[in-house]
Amino acid sequence: MSVHAVVIAREMWDTRDLVGPVLDANGAVKPGAVSTRFEPQDLNALESALRIKEMVGGKVTALSFNAIGDVDVLKECLYRGADEAIRIGANPIDLDTAAAATLAAAAIRRLGDVNLVLVGWTAAEGESSVLGSCLAGLLGMEQISFVDRIVEAGDEFVIGRRAIEMGEEDIRVDLPALLSLGVALIEDDPRAPRPAKAMLKLKHKKTEIPVWSPADLGVPDPASNATTVVAAMESVPERVIESTAVDPEDESGLKAMLERVLKGE
Amino acid sequence: MSEILVYIQIVDGGAGDVSLQALACARSLADSTGGSVTALALGYDIGASVADLVELGADRLLVAEDDRLSHYLTGPYKRVVRSVLDANRFDVVLFPATTEGNDLAPLLAAELGCGCVVGCDAVHVKEGKTLFRRTEFDRKVHTDYEVTVGPAIATLRDGIADIPALGERRGEAQSIAVDLGPADTRAQVVNRDVVPKTVNLKASRVIVAAGAGVGGPDGFALVKDLAEALDAQMGATRAVVDAGWLPADHQIGQTGVTVRPDLYIACGISGAVQHWVGMSDSKTIVAINTDKNAPMMKRAHYRIEADLKTVIPKMIKALSA
Ligand SMILES: Cc1cc2nc3c(=O)[nH]c(=O)nc-3n(C[C@H](O)[C@H](O)[C@H](O)COP(=O)(O)OP(=O)(O)OC[C@H]3O[C@@H](n4cnc5c(N)ncnc54)[C@H](O)[C@@H]3O)c2cc1C
Numbered sequence A: 001m002s003v004h005a006v007v008i009a010r011e012m013w014d015t016r017d018l019v020g021p022v023l024d025a026n027g028a029v030k031p032g033a034v035s036t037r038f039e040p041q042d043l044n045a046l047e048s049a050l051r052i053k054e055m056v057g058g059k060v061t062a063l064s065f066n067a068i069g070d071v072d073v074l075k076e077c078l079y080r081g082a083d084e085a086i087r088i089g090a091n092p093i094d095l096d097t098a099a100a101a102t103l104a105a106a107a108i109r110r111l112g113d114v115n116l117v118l119v120g121w122t123a124a125e126g127e128s129s130v131l132g133s134c135l136a137g138l139l140g141m142e143q144i145s146f147v148d149r150i151v152e153a154g155d156e157f158v159i160g161r162r163a164i165e166m167g168e169e170d171i172r173v174d175l176p177a178l179l180s181l182g183v184a185l186i187e188d189d190p191r192a193p194r195p196a197k198a199m200l201k202l203k204h205k206k207t208e209i210p211v212w213s214p215a216d217l218g219v220p221d222p223a224s225n226a227t228t229v230v231a232a233m234e235s236v237p238e239r240v241i242e243s244t245a246v247d248p249e250d251e252s253g254l255k256a257m258l259e260r261v262l263k264g265e
Numbered sequence B: 001m002s003e004i005l006v007y008i009q010i011v012d013g014g015a016g017d018v019s020l021q022a023l024a025c026a027r028s029l030a031d032s033t034g035g036s037v038t039a040l041a042l043g044y045d046i047g048a049s050v051a052d053l054v055e056l057g058a059d060r061l062l063v064a065e066d067d068r069l070s071h072y073l074t075g076p077y078k079r080v081v082r083s084v085l086d087a088n089r090f091d092v093v094l095f096p097a098t099t100e101g102n103d104l105a106p107l108l109a110a111e112l113g114c115g116c117v118v119g120c121d122a123v124h125v126k127e128g129k130t131l132f133r134r135t136e137f138d139r140k141v142h143t144d145y146e147v148t149v150g151p152a153i154a155t156l157r158d159g160i161a162d163i164p165a166l167g168e169r170r171g172e173a174q175s176i177a178v179d180l181g182p183a184d185t186r187a188q189v190v191n192r193d194v195v196p197k198t199v200n201l202k203a204s205r206v207i208v209a210a211g212a213g214v215g216g217p218d219g220f221a222l223v224k225d226l227a228e229a230l231d232a233q234m235g236a237t238r239a240v241v242d243a244g245w246l247p248a249d250h251q252i253g254q255t256g257v258t259v260r261p262d263l264y265i266a267c268g269i270s271g272a273v274q275h276w277v278g279m280s281d282s283k284t285i286v287a288i289n290t291d292k293n294a295p296m297m298k299r300a301h302y303r304i305e306a307d308l309k310t311v312i313p314k315m316i317k318a319l320s321a
């Protein structure tokens, strides 16, 4: 048995340095208010999959949905070394996690021989995500969540390390399994999953990514699998912080500031 | 009517704080809609330490004890909770939004085909509907979710409710059978490195926290000196804990503790959302950072754009003068 890993790559709202109101008057996300990026944790999931492949051989397939912004995460996966990419022909914004997971699970089943699924744990826009868990439940796979890095991998097992509330632990799981990855990972350079390679960009310039429609996947009406609805969205009143710059060179200013804050002002 | 199950996470041999808050939340939900609260605790040799859960709000307490449950692992824990969900009818199932709760809750929801909302800051009832509120988009948007396929499963964040004083309630405690097969133990912990608690940051009024910006032992020592000069406890980001400069119980944030001190001094901390969520309720925030655009600087009451190695000695001097 060799490893066939599927990575779920998500294009997500980029919430770094988010300024100004996100919602319009009707409480919907303003078009253009937030740009998108390759969810960093999914990049880590991809990196982990590629490293496992390098360790034990096998294949990496990237799976995603229709693009919501300008980033084609599937091409990005190919540029980094994924063997194959498949697009699920549905708009992820219209689906809740349960519905999206139903489609992803159907695509993974259709691939046939998948024995490892890797996904990012959180999605920045919501600080936590349930896609991995939903998938594990639907596929009946054992899951290890919050994995920070892959410690060891073999043909039939993976050992992942994860942070827990008061430390960390290594968990060995027999394949098939699903791992959800956090952001702080991969020993030698935690923040640097490999970049896109020029060679691969050239190679995949004309690669057509197959699109599997919900109907192809036997889930003609994915929205019917939704289990939650958004009842309301509202902007959080900005916590008005009167921010004062303190001059680091001015010792008496520093002293006055410290006195003020210690008095609770 | 809401029949509510609350999953109690065992922390240091007793019910964890966030679980107790979830229990309090369940109690008020049940009191307002008419219904009852069942608490469920899993572990090994925990019976005595969870006995007061009925005084804290549970009408019924279920305890599952087995040596295979002595540490959390998804497989066996999921099996036991699932057996309770299969044998009873619940409308709402609440977990603490901890690593453990956020791991279990969505998995159970997927198996049962019901809805799940993780990381809720509030639960409220509106026009007869139970709504689960999350904060999204970098804490700029509140979203209320309604679960359309029950039972509604949710994980609740630290701060969701106050833990009540021990009351007069009398509920029944009942131990439940644990029935595990080989399929439930396919994953194994091969190594665990957990440190015993050394500080109680939650009770600290002044916290001086170190981030990766300390750069090394020298910078770290300066932050420590500042904490001592202020008679403060030291907090840390995960980067600092991962570097081994402080034990894990100093970590503040999503996978650490949530603190609400009067004064929080962030030294070389970028202010990643996973850290921010653990300290954003601090009354006064002071940030020291070389990068004036770091998120922490934009949110601090007082921002000092400087190298901490030069400014902290000045602050210590000012304090001793
Ligand atoms: C599931 C999970 C839970 C976490 N829980 C906690 C927690 O409880 N407490 C906590 O403090 N942290 C937690 N973190 C880590 C958190 O995301 C930050 O990494 C951490 O807070 C940063 O610490 P710092 O401010 O000391 O240093 P740094 O963040 O090192 O400073 C961050 C700098 O790195 C840059 N950066 C970020 N990403 C990249 C990138 N991909 N490439 C290049 N540069 C980048 C940013 O621009 C920023 O200036 C958690 C992370 C995850 C995934």
Ligand SMILES: Nc1ncnc2c1ncn2[C@@H]1O[C@H](COP(=O)(O)O)[C@@H](O)[C@H]1O
Binding pocket: B211, B212, B213, B214, B215, B267, B268, B269, B270, B271, B288, B289, B290, B291, B294, B306, B307, B308, B309
């Ligand atoms: N010597 C320093 N003093 C104050 N802040 C710093 C210092 N070095 C780095 N920082 C900030 O601390 C955070 C973490 O640093 P880094 O890990 O280098 O990204 C960043 O926001 C930096 O801008």
